[in-house]
Amino acid sequence: GDSVTQMEGPVTLSEEAFLTINCTYTATGYPSLFWYVQYPGEGLQLLLKATKADDKGSNKGFEATYRKETTSFHLEKGSVQVSDSAVYFCALTPSGTGANNLFFGTGTRLTVIP
Amino acid sequence: DAGITQSPRHKVTETGTPVTLRCHQTENHRYMYWYRQDPGHGLRLIHYSYGVKDTDKGEVSDGYSVSRSKTEDFLLTLESATSSQTSVYFCAISGTSGANVLTFGAGSRLTVL
Numbered sequence: 001g002d003s004v005t006q007m008e009g010p011v012t013l014s015e016e017a018f019l020t021i022n023c024t025y026t027a028t029g030y031p032s033l034f035w036y037v038q039y040p041g042e043g044l045q046l047l048l049k050a051t052k053a054d055d056k057g058s059n060k061g062f063e064a065t066y067r068k069e070t071t072s073f074h075l076e077k078g079s080v081q082v083s084d085s086a087v088y089f090c091a092l093t094p095s096g097t098g099a100n101n102l103f104f105g106t107g108t109r110l111t112v113i114p
Numbered sequence: 115d116a117g118i119t120q121s122p123r124h125k126v127t128e129t130g131t132p133v134t135l136r137c138h139q140t141e142n143h144r145y146m147y148w149y150r151q152d153p154g155h156g157l158r159l160i161h162y163s164y165g166v167k168d169t170d171k172g173e174v175s176d177g178y179s180v181s182r183s184k185t186e187d188f189l190l191t192l193e194s195a196t197s198s199q200t201s202v203y204f205c206a207i208s209g210t211s212g213a214n215v216l217t218f219g220a221g222s223r224l225t226v227l
Contacts, residue, residue, distance in 0.1 A: 032214050043118075043204055043218030044157070089156060099145060099206075099214045100170070104156035 002027040006090045006105035013080055013112050021075040021108045023064075023090035031092040033057075033066055033073040038087045038107070047075075047088070080112045117141045118219040120205050126225045133192040135222050137205030139185075145208045146188040147172075147216065148180060150201040157204065163188055195226045 007022040025031065032051045036044040048057030053068035062077045075088060090105040117140035127133055137146060147162040149172075159172030161180040169180050177199060179191045192199055202223050206216040 034214075036216075041220070043206075043220050044216070045218065046215050049215065093214045099147070099208045099216055100159065100162045100164075100172070102159070102214065102216065104158075106154055106156040 002031065002092065002094050002101075002103055004090050004092055004103055004105040006088075006108055008106070008108065009087075010109040010111060013110070015082055015112055015114050016079045017112075019075070019077040019080045019084075019110065021088055021090075021110070023073045023075065023105060025071050025073065025090075025092050027071075027092055027094050029095035030068070031094050033064070034091040034093075034102075035062070035064055035073070035075050036089040036091060036104075038089065040086070044089060080110070082112045082114055085110055085112045118205060118207060118217060120203075120219040120222045122222060123220065124223050126227065127195055128227050129196055130194050133195050133224065133226075135190045135203055135205075135224070137188045137190070137219060139188075139205075139207050141207060141209075141217075142185060143207040143209050144185075146182065147206040147208075148178070148188065148190045149204045149206065150174065150199075151204060151221070152201050160190065160203075192224075195224075197226050200224060200226045 003026045034049045035047040037047045038044045048059040050057040050066040056065045064075045087107045087109045119138045148160040149157040158174045163169045163182040181189045205219040
């Protein structure tokens with residue numbers, strides 16, 4: 001079935017370090033791919049998305065590129081800040097389906113230290 | 115939280131008691147969802163609604179029921195709470211199913227003793 005696998009955390013980085021959080025998926029066709037972020041004590045919020053192969057989603061300095069050939073959607077940021085400390089979730093919806101078929105990864109906790 | 119309010123935010127209850135969680139939205143969105151969040155599992159869909167009185171099951175619906183009598187309110191009921199239902203529950207909304215973008219509430223932490 002359709003699923004998402006993301007790297008386990010926690011991840012601890014110093015401020016201004018480069019961030020990569022790996023996400024790979026299993027799905028038929030061309031799913032839509034998402035990264036959601038959950039700040040402490042809050043609900044999830046959409047960070048970025050991509051709906052077709054080679055699309056790059058970007059927001060708040062974060063980027064992720066939809067790679068069909070490697071079935072990946074890795075999240076990257078060139079210089080993290082303390083305020084980026086949160087849990088990051090990779091997610092997908094299979095092609096032709098709606099948000100009732102949104103599959104989440106298990107989440108990766110990022111802590112950025114000054 | 116973009117017009118989504120969950121109540122209560124925290125609840126402690128005993129095994130076997132009924133519990134109802136409420137989700138209220140002011141966005142007039144058609145679709146509403148209930149998820150549970152557990153360590154090692156990410157978020158899993160319990161039930162969702164695609165309109166007033168229109169609901170369907172998600173991945174982990176056993177032991178839960180829902181109701182939606184008004185566009186703005188989506189209730190999640192545990193008829194007889196069990197310790198395995200200790201979790202953080204999130205409500206979410208979306209404007210159209212095709213958009214696939216959810217807006218989440220702040221969550222309700224439920225502890226079943």
